[in-house]
Amino acid sequence: MKKLLPPILFALIVCVMAVICWGTGSPHNVARNYxxxxxxxxxxxxxxxMTGSRLFRQKGTNIMTFDEPDVLVIEGVFRWSRNPMYLGFVIALFGIAIVMGAAYSSLLLAALFLLITDRWYIRFEEQVMRRKFGADYDAYCSQVRRWI
Incomplete structure (x- = not known):
């Protein structure tokens, strides 16, 4: 699972949504045009x-999920969410699910991404951040929520 990076999982889920929605004729719950x-x-x-990603590049820190971070980024969008890039992917996936007609399968796939992100990627990253940044990271966690 370490090789399956979040953007790849995001793209994979979008493709699966499309195949299920349009390939199998899954019933849509939102009328066309709405x-x-x-x-x-x-x-x-x-x-x-993209804003979170750009801030990582500006700060010169590692963005790869399973590599060690270089800098604790706590400004910009990271003042409101400890995981704005994941939050952005989740919001986009739910939006894509609705654009595709809001089939239950698409909404469940978006929820699956949220679950995998929360339980796998974020949990791993938080352990690494805690080891690397210690009390600074704990203080940040006490001020900023995991999602929003």
Missing amino acids: NLFAIPLVLTGLFLA
Whole structure:
């Protein structure tokens, strides 16, 4: 599982959503044209993920999930969420699920991404951050929530 990085899992889930929704004729719960109201969700989520990523590059820290971080980033979007990139992916996935018609399978896949992210990626990263940054990271965790 260490080789399955979050952006790859994100893309994989989007592809599976498309195959299930359109390939199997999964029933849609949002009428055509109304699903387009979810496009701002998709764009907001992707913007949030890219903003966090850009801040990592500006700070010169590692962005790879399973490698050790170089810097504790606590400014910008990280003032409101300890995981804005993951939050952005989740928001975008729920938006994509709605754009695709909000089939239950698509919504469940978005929820599955959230669960995997929370229980696998974030849990791993938090252990590494705690080891590397100690009390500074604990103080940050006491001030900023994991998601929002």
